[in-house]
Amino acid sequence: MPKTTSPNPTINCNSSLAVEMHTVQFKYHKTANPVLSIPNWYLHAGEKAFIQGASGAGKSTFLKLLSGLLVPTQGAINVLGQPISQLKGAKRDRFRAKHIGFIFQQFNLIPYLSVRDNIAAAYYFSNNKSSSKKDFANRINELLNTLRLPLDIAERKTSALSIGQQQRVAIARALINNPELIIADEPTSALDAAARDSFMTLLLECVAENESTLIFVSHDKTLARGFDEIVDLQNLNEIQKGASHAN
Ligand SMILES: Nc1ncnc2c1ncn2[C@@H]1O[C@H](COP(=O)(O)OP(=O)(O)OP(=O)(O)O)[C@@H](O)[C@H]1O
Numbered sequence: 001m002p003k004t005t006s007p008n009p010t011i012n013c014n015s016s017l018a019v020e021m022h023t024v025q026f027k028y029h030k031t032a033n034p035v036l037s038i039p040n041w042y043l044h045a046g047e048k049a050f051i052q053g054a055s056g057a058g059k060s061t062f063l064k065l066l067s068g069l070l071v072p073t074q075g076a077i078n079v080l081g082q083p084i085s086q087l088k089g090a091k092r093d094r095f096r097a098k099h100i101g102f103i104f105q106q107f108n109l110i111p112y113l114s115v116r117d118n119i120a121a122a123y124y125f126s127n128n129k130s131s132s133k134k135d136f137a138n139r140i141n142e143l144l145n146t147l148r149l150p151l152d153i154a155e156r157k158t159s160a161l162s163i164g165q166q167q168r169v170a171i172a173r174a175l176i177n178n179p180e181l182i183i184a185d186e187p188t189s190a191l192d193a194a195a196r197d198s199f200m201t202l203l204l205e206c207v208a209e210n211e212s213t214l215i216f217v218s219h220d221k222t223l224a225r226g227f228d229e230i231v232d233l234q235n236l237n238e239i240q241k242g243a244s245h246a247n
Helices: 059-066 089-099 115-125 133-146 151-155 163-175 193-210 238-246
Strands: 017-026 036-044 048-052 074-079 100-103 181-185 213-217 229-232
Touching (some): 036 059, 036 213, 036 238, 059 181, 059 213, 100 163, 115 133, 115 151, 133 163, 133 193, 163 181, 181 193, 193 213
Parallel strands (some): 048 213, 100 181, 181 213
Antiparallel strands (some): 017 036, 017 074
């Protein structure tokens, strides 16, 4: 019988790895050229990876694949031992809400809700139904303390906060479920130099305390200090490699 190659092979899960990518390719449309082609990439649990790349290098696409918002056209992706690229839609959404914390470029806080309600939305969406209100109240207080935010900020609308405060609330929301993996997509682009430094210090402190794995994307290489691995997406991505060799 002829040997067939599955377009979506499984990988034998290795529990010490937070992320495993194997022969991953992604196209936005069936007839379009692939934008990403990654032979292999692995990240150990508890490590911090800094992903850099020029505009258009595929950073956002890479993060969407890791979080299961996009599914590879070919290849396999395991996240925290789960074949995320093969989970069905609703299961993937639940997995993401429970195990991955996100910090976005524009924070994505709901402006008309209080800090507490913004964070509660992430907490209850991850199916934390068994946890009591008291558990949530304790956890939010603990996070606000760690992030050096006054406790009474919890009742304020996020639209009434400074950019630096909003960014800290975004960290608190990402950490509320003690996620094993934190994904940060250009989270410092709206901050000035001083706020950027204190944001990075706080984020790395929180990640260490939580023992989470961190994947941090930025085009600003000066932020890479303190990371275990620095990945240039243009070197990892065979499509970009081809393009840069052609130039
Ligand atoms: N929804 C889409 N449909 C078609 N092509 C897309 C789509 N989103 C992104 N692309 C293309 O995929 C490539 C990678 O885009 P991506 O947004 O991942 O890059 P990036 O490194 O995050 O860029 P930036 O730093 O400018 O945000 C680009 O060529 C882009 O034009």
